[in-house]
Amino acid sequence: MLEILLENEFGRIELYQLATGVQALRFVHQKGQGSVSLYGGQVLSWQPNGQQPVFWLSDTSHYSVGKAIRGGVPLCWPWFGGEVKLPNGELSKVSNHGFARQSQWKIADLSMSDTTVEITLSLFGQAFSSYWPAACELSQTLVFGESFQQTLTMKNLSDQTVEYTGALHSYFCVGNSQETEIPALNDALYDDKLSGYNKQKSTLENCMGPIDRIYQSSDKMVIVDHKWQREIEVQSHGCQQWVLWNPGKGGQNMVDLHAEGENEFVCLEAANTDWQEIASQSSVSISQTIKLHVKR
Template sequence: MTENTVDAFSLPVLERRSPSLTLRRLADLPVVVVEHPEARAALTLQGAQLIAWQPAGERPVLWLSGASAFREGKAVRGGVPICWPWFGPVSSPSHGFARISAWTLDAHEETAGAVHLTLTLRSDARTRELWPHDFTLTARFTLGRKCEITLTAEGDHTSTGALHSYFRVGAADQVSVSGLGDHYIDKVRDGAEGVQRGDLTFPGHVDRIYTRPQDAALVRDPTLGRTIEVRHHDASDAVAWNPGAKLSTEMADVPDDGYTEFVCVETARITRPLTTTENTPTAFGVALSLEHP
């Protein structure tokens, strides 16, 4: 695929599970597609990765790279990848194995306002080679005019993670983000600490971990005339990222001009890891909604 983005809703229907839920395939990857009166959405069973969401009557909210391979075991660029049980290149694979593992669709429910999905990933011999812990990881989605994602970890372990949201924008260098808090770790400057003054903008490569975010960040996009509210639940950090022009041309799964079409504002547990015991699961999540001036 050479287009910058992918239309999951044009994929052929392989199986209908309910009035709003169908199973389809994007190259090698099984895809669950939601077409509900209040919203459309799609997610891959690999990674339990939301790759599309748009409330009825709205433009798509998430960006998905058409340059992704869409192959088993390969990370998909865009949507909302689940980074777990570690964030970043601290081990291999980068950002953990959850986003390249096959999840199980355990439950789905339709109401007048939304579709609710529950997907599960459990430890096995393959995951124990990468990370020597038993676990159950559950991702719950509410997909309507608001999009909510909650990630729950169970077991006896400590982990980090993020819901790595890619937001589709009209022009990244015109976007501003408020609500990130005042302190950040700047990964572009080798982990130097910084103080945020005013809103964040994206004039070039941005890669920051904000360690004291407010409960909600506002992604203001004057080009598309909308604001995306990113409301964090039980998170310790918010991550802001855009590769900028130079890095975008070096990334095989991002079109050369792809960096102009998205910004990432992620809900994360990095500086305060998820610590679980056999009797105490730990969760964090995000709720996304749109506002118009």
């Protein structure tokens, strides 16, 4: 099934069947191309004209209801990792990263100008999970052009204050993770989820794993990709941390990560890993802006 949703002199946006029960949008525009899955409300790809892809997507990713998609920009919400805070304040072990990335989102708006493609998706309801039963409305605005902007707005429709953790779990495509560095992280304290040691500081030689760190920083980051001679600038807003992840050779045990895929990406995630409050009938937003700088 293929349906053209919007077409003008600048490009075209199509709705297509990615897999059984999984629909997606793709666009071709004079500034580039990209795709977004309605399942998970997840950016899958973005490639400005004349550039290498910005986001990485596994060749063996699952595209089925109940499974997370490996790559692109998954949404971790309303909890990051495998813990959720119950109404009584206690923490409970749960499956990783919340329900937003395994929910069916709806198209709220589409527009296309000479410089950008803008896609707005929404997720509305309550009791998505027994661990987080509050009524909520999520709105995600994606703006693709020479740069990329992603804004996730979370509205608490319940009568009580709720808490969330979350992340924009970006898989950035690089020439080789062993030839990639992020200099600004060298000056930030981090918690090492692999060793269990917190408040560490060390020089990051490259982005090959196994790496799983939470950096206490909201500074602008620049991913320096030496092989492809480009820099990916990432600026977050409303986020207090950066999460850095790459499985290294452990990726060989992940069925939804194709062979040697760990060499092709680094996850740098704008995140709030500490619990954040959303007052009743109030909204908060987190966002990221991504720009490319290519060395000529």
